């Protein structure tokens with residue numbers, strides 16, 4: 001008999017070593033998340049995946065599943081918090097969806113739609129952030145970075161390079177590029193690197209590709225993020 | 236071609252009439268009149284606040300974003316901006332468009348002009364034209380038209396919808412799609428989509444013919460009044476095809492003077508600044524372009540349907556060409572200068588669009604899959620297109636990293652700035668001078684402006700802002716307060 005937890009009353013099996021998020025995703029149960037990507041070690045920074053386990057709120061992407069846990073996820077209180085977190089992500093950066101080539105393929109936008117976000121609600125910070133187009137094939141637009149560090153992890157763990165890193169704290173955090181000039185063009189980043197493919201928003205882009213996929217054929221034109229991340233939503 | 240009434244000799248002590256916002260034009264504008272105690276007009280001005288915020292906004296953005304971002308200038312003719320910018324970016328990526336890409340863009344453009352012209356004629360202009368310029372204000376609107384002329388109103392709605400359907404199919408959305416990209420387009424037409432459009436096209440052509448008949452009847456029924464209303468002479472400018480044909484999508488620049496003499500012809504638009512300059516006047520935020528060789532006094536010009544129909548040697552679709560000939564005969568064989576002839580010319584163009592759409596829909600290139608081409612990179616791109624309201628110029632410079640460093644846009648309404656001011660002054664002189672002002676008489680001014688179908692939202696270049704300016708004016712004519720309204724940005728991808 002495999003071990004199980006329950007998520008919103010549903011019995012979900014897990015293997016030793018899996019987190020609640022892992023167990024949920026394997027079972028086709030969607031818990032909203034942005035900084036988590038099953039291909040990488042959990043990071044636990046965006047807090048979107050927060051669930052209630054036996055009465056305590058915890059990040060499901062980092063908490064190991066333990067036999068008998070009763071997990072609440074899809075409940076009004078947590079969804080309201082997720083919505084507020086998402087809205088804050090929107091106002092902390094400069095996310096102009098109508099002008100962004102990642103629109104329709106963007107996980108931040110898709111999560112916002114999933115959570116029923118109708119407006120940013122909070123006042124925009126309009127931070128001054130630099131775009132870096134010095135690399136011949138890759139563009140870094142910091143306006144859209146949500147500091148999930150997926151690119152950081154991908155560059156180190158998969159590409160065997162060390163192109164990205166976060167620097168600064170709090171609202172002053174920026175995504176730094178590890179080269180003497182601080183420019184992407186002076187790193188060994190290649191367009192085929194995993195770090196280039198992994199960004200959930202439109203912060204790291206392959207140049208000259210923007211808008212080549214027509215509306216109607218973009219990832220989230222027909223799928224919700226839940227469908228995509230749980231393999232079609234068959235629960 | 237005078238500047239009479241542009242500036243009053245002694246503005247002190249004159250009373251100021253402000254018409255704002257000018258209704259039933261897209262966006263907001265303001266007219267100010269200075270009158271003396273006998274209501275004689277001393278000064279008449281049409282103001283549009285031009286922010287040019289867009290040019291700033293896109294600095295530092297990658298060039299391939301621009302054809303999509305630039306559509307945010309306007310909810311009425313976003314396709315024109317999409318295409319104008321894409322044409323400029325074609326130059327930057329060194330593309331020679333594939334037949335499929337060019338024809339899809341043309342289809343998109345014809346659909347766009349069709350819907351825009353229908354919107355203007357039926358929704359914005361027909362209340363004046365059908366009921367009279369100073370008719371009962373309560374019914375002088377589209378609702379009144381729908382009650383009195385239900386068939387006409389229905390045709391307007393259906394024509395607009397058809398044009399929007401073309402836009403949706405070619406660009407992915409009815410408003411703010413992503414169809415044209417640097418070097419081509421991002422989707423072709425499926426046979427099913429083509430068949431959907433083919434199904435109604437004959438009806439669309441028939442309705443467009445009705446529209447031409449309607450405006451002809453109205454115009455010729457009061458020919459003297461219509462010819463004389465806000466009359467003035469000016470130069471005209473538009474693109475024409477290599478063989479002199481009307482072409483809304485591509486061509487060389489042609490300009491004629493007020494006597495119908497050619498000023499320049501088949502000019503390569505990528506050097507437009509050798510031919511057109513923009514003048515700044517202290518009282519207006521919007522610039523005043525003029526033809527360089529003629530100078531600022533004589534060189535201002537009109538663009539848009541009237542300019543295009545006057546300028547072209549022929550229209551390459553038969554029904555519209557027949558109507559152009561009739562129009563030309565009515566105008567005595569030379570360029571028609573009447574302000575209200577814009578309405579007539581606009582409907583001839585709408586018919587041309589409908590015919591052009593049918594022709595394209597029978598062309599299998601639309602179903603092709605060769606969508607994008609690339610060539611040698613350039614650092615500068617200029618794209619010019621005949622937008623519904625007239626010549627639209629997009630001009631960009633990029634750096635080696637492919638980011639925009641400089642941009643300049645000249646939109647149709649800016650080209651027409653001097654002409655609209657002239658029309659306002661003529662009407663003020665003809666109908667308002669010495670009269671007690673009524674709503675009906677003030678509407679005469681608006682009718683003159685509306686003939687140009689100005690798009691103030693484009694003209695102001697204000698991304699995400701709807702410029703509405705309210706002046707509070709005291710009895711002495713002094714502005715004592717000014718309010719600016721801006722709307723906040725929205726996420727509606």
Ligand code: SF4
Nearest residue numbers: 145146148149151199
């Ligand atoms: S650039 Fe993208 S992947 Fe990297 S931290 Fe920012 S949002 Fe995450």
Ligand code: FES
Nearest residue numbers: 033046047049061
């Ligand atoms: S997904 Fe768990 S904290 Fe971001």
